[in-house]
Amino acid sequence: MTETADSRTRVDRYDPAAIEPRWQQRWEELGLHTTDLHDSTRARYYLLTMYPYPSGDIHIGHWYIKTPTDAIARFHRMHGENVFLPIGFDAFGLPAENAAIKNGINPRDWTMANIANMRRQLRSMGATFDWSAEVVTADPSYYRWNQWLFLRFLEAGLAYRAKSAVDWCPNDGTLAREQVEGTDRRCWRCGAKVEKRDLDQWYLRVTKYADELLDFSEIEFPDPVRTMQTNWIGRSEGGEIDFATAPSEHHPGGATIRVFTTRPDTLFGATFMVLAPEHELVSELTAPDRRAEVEAYVARAARETEIERLSADREKTGVAIGADAINPVNGERIPIYMADYVLAGYGTGAIMAVPAHDERDYAFAQAFGLAIRRVVAAPGEDDAALDGAYVAHTADERLVNSGAYTGLPADEGGRRIVADLEARGAGRAAVTYRLRDWLISRQRYWGTPIPVIHCPTHGIVPVPDEDLPVLLPDTVDYAGSGVNPLTRDEAFLNVPCPVCGEPAKRETDTMDTFIDSAWYWYRYLSPGKQDAPIDDDMVETWTPVEQYTGGAEHAVMHLLYAREFTKMMRDVGLLQQNEPWKKVFNQGQILGVDGERMSKSRGNTQDPDELVARYGADAVRLFLMFMGPWDQGGPWSPSGIGGVHRFLNRVWTVTLDPHGREGGDPDAGKLPAGESATDAAATIRAAAHRTLRDVTEDYQGFRFNTMVAKLMELSNTLYRYRGTEAAGDTEWDEAVRLLLLMLAPAAPHITEELWARRADGSGRAWTSIHTESWPAVDESATRISVREVPVQVNGKLRDRVVVAADATEEVLKAEALASPKVQAILAGRAPDRIVVAGGGKLVNIVVRDA
RNA sequence: GCGGCGGUGCUGGAAUUGGCAUACAGGGCAGACUCAAACUCUGCUGCCCGUGAGGGCUUGUGGGUUCGAGUCCCACCCGCCGUACCA
Numbered sequence: 001m002t003e004t005a006d007s008r009t010r011v012d013r014y015d016p017a018a019i020e021p022r023w024q025q026r027w028e029e030l031g032l033h034t035t036d037l038h039d040s041t042r043a044r045y046y047l048l049t050m051y052p053y054p055s056g057d058i059h060i061g062h063w064y065i066k067t068p069t070d071a072i073a074r075f076h077r078m079h080g081e082n083v084f085l086p087i088g089f090d091a092f093g094l095p096a097e098n099a100a101i102k103n104g105i106n107p108r109d110w111t112m113a114n115i116a117n118m119r120r121q122l123r124s125m126g127a128t129f130d131w132s133a134e135v136v137t138a139d140p141s142y143y144r145w146n147q148w149l150f151l152r153f154l155e156a157g158l159a160y161r162a163k164s165a166v167d168w169c170p171n172d173g174t175l176a177r178e179q180v181e182g183t184d185r186r187c188w189r190c191g192a193k194v195e196k197r198d199l200d201q202w203y204l205r206v207t208k209y210a211d212e213l214l215d216f217s218e219i220e221f222p223d224p225v226r227t228m229q230t231n232w233i234g235r236s237e238g239g240e241i242d243f244a245t246a247p248s249e250h251h252p253g254g255a256t257i258r259v260f261t262t263r264p265d266t267l268f269g270a271t272f273m274v275l276a277p278e279h280e281l282v283s284e285l286t287a288p289d290r291r292a293e294v295e296a297y298v299a300r301a302a303r304e305t306e307i308e309r310l311s312a313d314r315e316k317t318g319v320a321i322g323a324d325a326i327n328p329v330n331g332e333r334i335p336i337y338m339a340d341y342v343l344a345g346y347g348t349g350a351i352m353a354v355p356a357h358d359e360r361d362y363a364f365a366q367a368f369g370l371a372i373r374r375v376v377a378a379p380g381e382d383d384a385a386l387d388g389a390y391v392a393h394t395a396d397e398r399l400v401n402s403g404a405y406t407g408l409p410a411d412e413g414g415r416r417i418v419a420d421l422e423a424r425g426a427g428r429a430a431v432t433y434r435l436r437d438w439l440i441s442r443q444r445y446w447g448t449p450i451p452v453i454h455c456p457t458h459g460i461v462p463v464p465d466e467d468l469p470v471l472l473p474d475t476v477d478y479a480g481s482g483v484n485p486l487t488r489d490e491a492f493l494n495v496p497c498p499v500c501g502e503p504a505k506r507e508t509d510t511m512d513t514f515i516d517s518a519w520y521w522y523r524y525l526s527p528g529k530q531d532a533p534i535d536d537d538m539v540e541t542w543t544p545v546e547q548y549t550g551g552a553e554h555a556v557m558h559l560l561y562a563r564e565f566t567k568m569m570r571d572v573g574l575l576q577q578n579e580p581w582k583k584v585f586n587q588g589q590i591l592g593v594d595g596e597r598m599s600k601s602r603g604n605t606q607d608p609d610e611l612v613a614r615y616g617a618d619a620v621r622l623f624l625m626f627m628g629p630w631d632q633g634g635p636w637s638p639s640g641i642g643g644v645h646r647f648l649n650r651v652w653t654v655t656l657d658p659h660g661r662e663g664g665d666p667d668a669g670k671l672p673a674g675e676s677a678t679d680a681a682a683t684i685r686a687a688a689h690r691t692l693r694d695v696t697e698d699y700q701g702f703r704f705n706t707m708v709a710k711l712m713e714l715s716n717t718l719y720r721y722r723g724t725e726a727a728g729d730t731e732w733d734e735a736v737r738l739l740l741l742m743l744a745p746a747a748p749h750i751t752e753e754l755w756a757r758r759a760d761g762s763g764r765a766w767t768s769i770h771t772e773s774w775p776a777v778d779e780s781a782t783r784i785s786v787r788e789v790p791v792q793v794n795g796k797l798r799d800r801v802v803v804a805a806d807a808t809e810e811v812l813k814a815e816a817l818a819s820p821k822v823q824a825i826l827a828g829r830a831p832d833r834i835v836v837a838g839g840g841k842l843v844n845i846v847v848r849d850a
Numbered sequence: 851g852c853g854g855c856g857g858u859g860c861u862g863g864a865a866u867u868g869g870c871a872u873a874c875a876g877g878g879c880a881g882a883c884u885c886a887a888a889c890u891c892u893g894c895u896g897c898c899c900g901u902g903a904g905g906g907c908u909u910g911u912g913g914g915u916u917c918g919a920g921u922c923c924c925a926c927c928c929g930c931c932g933u934a935c936c937a
Binding site for chain 1: 851852853854855856861862863864865866867868869870873874875876877882883890891892893916917918919931932933934935936937
């Protein structure tokens with residue numbers, strides 16, 4: 001042993017570039033990552049991670065979500081579960097078209113070339129992706145089933161075509177409501193200002209599921225996502241109330257204006273009504289002398305929604321239309337206005353205005369000099385002056401100035417008013433949602449063609465199932481940017497009507513790419529299936545997905561669409577389940593060194609290929625896990641990766657060279673003072689098993705940062721004993737073995753290499769470390785004979801005493817009091833109380849000031 | 851405005867049910883090894899006072915509960931994300 005005292009390196013160095021590709025190839029040859037989906041002998045674990053868009057390069061953000069996901073997969077596999085971790089590509093979408101226009105190539109060629117490169121990059125992670133299940137959505141074998149599903153939805157009345165004002169991006173064309181972001185209404189994809197256009201478009205009837213979508217009992221979302229979806233769906237309870245119009249010189253009256261309100265209790269405070277400029281009764285009700293002004297306002301409102309409606313102009317504008325309505329509860333005549341602060345698309349597009357109890361109505365009443373009548377008040381404030389809308393809601397509020405309802409609590413009064421109106425047919429309880437139907441039409445080439453034909457005689461005719469898929473033509477003529485080439489592809493356009501055979505035109509809209517991503521994990525279970533979109537048996541046994549990982553940026557897009565789509569598939573008889581996944585986890589985002597979003601234009605991107613070449617995939621994986629909590633993300637640190645690289649080197653050294661000594665340490669090779677080799681062995685074993693206990697919990701809770709920290713501690717402990725008598729003995733060997741097993745899910749290559757060398761060294765046949773079972777904690781090993789107990793006086797730490805592990809409270813108290821430091825602080829005072837906390841974890845001596 | 855998340859050393863961050871704040875890293879300083887450097891190794895590193903032993907302070911701010919608070923309660927400040935005239 002002593003002959004190694006001064007030698008530095010007798011074993012070869014850790015060289016990830018040499019070992020990583022070798023093992024990746026070996027695993028692939030052995031088919032280690034191909035899941036037998038038919039195996040029913042083991043528990044199934046379907047682990048899904050969001051498939052990437054083939055933009056061209058895998059970036060560090062992909063590594064950040066995918067490598068910890070891979071660690072989860074490996075951890076579960078080591079627990080004997082049959083793990084399925086598929087991967088694919090979200091291959092339709094606009095960037096391919098933009099690149100194609102720019103370079104004069106087919107979007108397909110651009111996309112497929114990118115996919116080829118990204119497959120190579122994804123393989124360099126060393127992840128256990130099952131490539132045999134790969135799905136590429138732009139392939140006809142996938143998108144034909146988008147079309148097939150669309151036709152089922154059409155039959156079931158879940159898909160429909162309608163004309164309405166839609167959000168329109170000058171670059172991307174039509175957008176769904178969820179795809180418009182921010183106060184200034186910008187496109188989620190390109191950031192351009194979004195306009196409104198009146199268009200015939202295809203919709204999916206997802207509002208049907210509004211209430212069901214609010215029920216999260218079968219899906220475990222992170223809280224922020226659940227909150228965002230709940231707000232997005234925006235359920236409001238209240239009442240619908242019908243106001244009749246009053247007769248006037250230009251109108252006989254009696255028309256019904258229906259309003260929705262969440263505050264029926266304030267009905268007596270309605271002093272005017274407001275219609276949205278687009279409301280259908282505006283024209284009919286407008287008085288001749290008001291018509292010019294009203295029409296000018298309507299025209300301006302239409303233009304403003306199209307051009308610019310920044311929130312800066314919060315000033316209330318509007319015009320009186322010269323007609324009155326009658327308040328059904330008291331017969332009062334109130335004037336009707338039209339204003340753009342009432343939105344056509346929400347509720348009924350008309351409101352009863354209660355300026356005393358609604359801030360917007362208050363501002364409008366102030367601007368137009370309208371009456372403000374208080375009808376809700378806390379006791380004693382009946383006539384208190386208002387300098388703004390009173391919207392507080394307290395338990396002791398009562399209705400005032402409300403006829404027969406005066407004096408009732410506000411809640412109860414509201415309910416009684418609705419009930420009484422309902423009895424007269426003038427109102428009813430009602431619920432309104434913010435959620436809209438999903439607009440899926442896109443005026444784009446690179447997407448799934450919507451499989452319908454427009455016949456002059458038969459109208460909209462579905463493409464028969466046997467004619468699917470409706471293929472995208474290969475030759476694409478953009479003739480300048482922005483226009484859908486399908487609209488001038490005569491061969492694509494001109495088809496006979498499936499009903500009458502007469503000339504007809506194909507639909508040229510394609511589907512929102514969020515359709516592709518709304519069901520892809522079902523297809524992973526049978527990617528080659530020819531006769532149906534999904535394999536019923538596989539879907540039945542493998543879904544809902546156990547765990548889904550990916551970014552939170554899709555909280556009200558993908559993560560909502562997929563839930564809606566699952567419910568639609570269920571309702572046309574394709575699925576039994578209500579939700580697509582059981583649990584969803586959102587990782588954070590990796591930012592540039594400057595703390596800003598990584599982008600090529602900022603020059604703050606980090607290329608993973610470069611890091612892999614320099615430090616190896618294992619170090620990159622480990623560093624991404626170590627930098628902080630997984631759901632937090634954070635700025636990229638260029639220096640931090642050196643730390644985990646050093647750690648891996650130390651793991652390498654303690655495994656292969658336990659007896660070596662470092663020249664730089666004067667105490668190298670010596671046991672700590674007063675410690676025997678037996679003591680050292682017990683310490684090593686206790687450290688290993690305590691680490692195993694903690695690390696197991698960290699993996700289960702996705703706490704990869706502390707998992708790595710604890711493995712570092714264990715390797716530091718081993719390093720301290722390296723070269724001593726304890727190094728290389730049974731306990732040491734067991735600790736190294738546990739260290740490698742615990743590290744294997746996170747750093748699969750180095751652990752496989754060291755595992756193989758250990759087998760080699762002891763003459764055992766090689767088996768992969770990744771097929772090993774997760775080790776069991778030996779609780780007896782973690783127990784220790786003596787422990788240090790902190791002693792506080794009045795809650796302040798003063799000393800530590802060493803006692804036997806099983807010392808009684810009496811012993812603890814006596815030892816604590818016997819401490820000289822404690823005695824000095826007490827200065828002769830008798831303790832009032834001695835608290836032994838946490839089952840003997842800490843002693844606190846309480847003493848009052850003399 | 852509303853909703854959500856967060857604020858701990860120089861930096862990333864750690865801290866079961868309230869129980870030794872700052873684990874593990876990065877960076878820095880000092881030393882060993884080296885002709886030298888890199889690599890590697892060892893030690894130190896929250897702030898203030900003190901030569902020292904030691905003492906005091908410290909988890910955004912101010913209060914409170916408690917033997918004991920980063921953790922619980924109240925009020926406020928700051929940052930990030932979402933949302934936006936939703937009746």
